[in-house]
Amino acid sequence: MYKKYLAGIVVAGLGLGLVSFKSDSDRYFEIAKNLDVFATLFKEVNTYYVDDVPPAQMMRTGIDAMLKSLDPYTNYIPEDDIEDFRTMTTGQYGGIGAGIGSHNGKVVIQMPYEGSPAQKAGLVIGDEILKIDGVSVAGKSSSEVSRLLKGQANTPIKLEIKSYGQNKSRTVELTRANITVENVPYIGMLDNEIGYFQLSGFTMDASREVKQAVQKLKEMGAKKIIFDLRDNPGGLLHEAVNISNVFVDKGKDIVSTKGKVKEWNKTYKALDEPLDKEVPLVVLTSSRSASAAEIVAGVMQDYDRAVLVGERTFGKGLVQATRPLSYNSQLKVTTAKYYTPSGRCIQAIDYSHRNEDGSVGTIPDSLRVAFKTAGGRTVYDGGGISPDVEVKQPEYSEITRTIVTKGYMFEFANKYRADHPTIAAAKEFQLSDKDYQKFVDFLADKDLSYTTNVEKELDELTGTSKEGKHYDDIKAELEVIRKKVSHNKANDLQRFRTELQEMLEAEIASRYYLQKGYIEASFDDDPDILMAKSVLNDPQKYASYLKVNSK
Structure with a gap:
């Protein structure tokens, strides 16, 4: 029953489905010939190599290397990993x-x-x-x-x-x-009119959770909605189809899959009446929104159903399916590319054409082909889905990166929780000056070794100068510049207090209110949400982004 269940689900991003292999006689001969060569080689190496070679380990190395030459999404799943794979697809x-x-x-x-x-x-x-x-x-x-x-x-x-x-x-x-694991970890109102929900995955029941989220927001009084797809890695293809159907008319094309075998090509349509095709909608995207998340974003854009705000998406337009192998193992293999309703494939990397060193490159913007939305706006294929409103993302300072990556912010939040039984509601919680000074004191004996970008550039300039003939002539000037740009930990902790405190407040809020608290504590500092609210609160601006001359 379990294997039959796995074989019946198609996914985009995690990849499940039922497919079969077809080929002509010449290809069958090539397969048989190379399998024979491989089996003979494998036996000879295991028999005569000077040291003992674990056959299973050697075979796994060979399989992984072979599949790696195709794309990152075609994978061998041994029996030991099947349960984890099932969890990824079902949640x-x-x-x-x-x-x-x-x-x-x-x-x-x-x-x-x-x-x-x-x-x-x-x-x-x-x-x-x-x-x-x-x-x-x-x-x-x-x-x-x-x-x-x-x-x-x-x-x-x-x-x-x-x-x-x-x-x-x-x-x-x-x-x-x-x-x-919930696909929708947060549903709530940002103000009296704007509702917000976040979709973090596309496992089973994701579409049911989205429908419930929209219904709940409308019951709470939402007249406008922000649909957050940022950092969503994708998942089940049919869930992406059903989620798109929440906002677009029955009978509309949602996504098409096209592969080498024409009989497998399929167009997925919206099968139900939409839950709400009128509510003003903003969809948030990021550079880590991928696969099934890009299908939904692409559908919303192609039908001019929502304004997309944020960053260009990841650009994964490949569909995977699973095939059962011997000894309860599985193969997840790329079988097709998917296309949004306007006809565009948003795959960013062409794995079928590699450079001489084996590397792959992204499709340059100059080669992206133009398509038209239902309302006549120009959109492009390749390289992901570009938002209608691009928001510049914050670039964090080196000291902030160091504090986060070394776990000091995580540790201080634990300390704060141990010292404070309660805090204000996540949306209202703010650190006092005294609290922030305690954070600074906490970092006093911590290793905060880091190099700023300016210092890195100066190091490069110094190195280049030493290779030339004029280093001695400019050495004194370089030292003067170095003294001026050298960072000071104490100064940086004050200079970048705003970004550090915003992140720390969200981290601390999660200690009391878990994931929902982390999300709520970030609302007031989130540039994408602030832009989305600005768009939704201005009906003329909202409509302008969906007009032909808006892109």
Whole structure:
């Protein structure tokens, strides 16, 4: 039943579906010939190579290298990884209901899910996992620990946990449950008229969650909606079709898939009446919105149904399907490209044509072909979906990047939570001057080694000068410049306080209100949301972006 279930789902981005292999006799001969050569070579190497070679390891290396030469999305899925693959496509698994990750060599809770066994047991962000059922997790990766935490629902599991600031560990006993990761982690009102919801994935039931989100927002009084697709990596193709159908008319073309075998080509249409085809709609996109997310964004743009705000999307216009292999393994293979209603394929990288060094390049803007939306606006293929309103994204300072990447912000938020039992609502929470000074003091003995962009450029100039004949002539001037541009940690912590404090407030809010708190605390500082609100609050501006002369 399980394999039959896997074989029946088509995806864009994660890739599932039922397909079959066809070829002519010449191709069959080439396949048989090369399989024979490969089998003979594999046997000879394993028999005569000077050292022992684990056959399974060698075969896996060969398979991975072979598939890597095609594209990043064609993958071999061994039996051990099938359960993780199923989780990626369904959003469901048996476990404690918490995201985990590595922090300074420790495996810690990164986000308990609301209502999960982890949250009910009192586990919080930053809790370190020391043992699982009496077995130490020292030296194990976060993915290995994640597998140990998973299991059949209703089975017991015992964790040894050490919380931030505590000298002693404690034992926590939980019962695993059936966990469903939400595709829509947030629904809420930004003001009296504008509703907002975020879609983070396209696993099973994503379209049902989107319908419920829209209905809930309308019940809350929303007269305009912001639909956030930023950083959404994609997922099930049919969920993208059904989500598009929420906002566009029954019978409309949503997406077409076209591959090498013509019999597999298919056009997916909107099968139901839309939930709301009139509500003013802004769709947020980012450079990490990919695949199924790009289908939805492309449909909204091609039918002039929404104004797209943000960044150009990732540009993944490839569809994958899975094929069963021996010993309960699977092959996820690219079988087609998808096309939006206007006829454009937004694939950014042409993996079929490689440079002499094997690298691939993106399709240059000069080769992007123009298409027309339903209302006559010009849009382009290749290189992702370009927004109607492009928003410049903030470039964070080197000190901010260093603090985040070294985990100091994560650690201070844990400390703040340990020192403060409660805070204001996430939307209202702000750090005081005293709080920020405590953050500065916390960083006093931390390694904040970093080099600013100006310092890097000066280093390059100095290096180039030394290779020439005039270094001695300009050496003194270079040293003067270096003294002027050299960064100072204390000064930078004040100079970039605004960006640091905005990020820190969201991080701290998540310690009290989990993922919803993190999202809400970011609203007032989010340039995409601010632009989206500006567009929606000006009916003439909104309409102008959907007119022919707007692009």
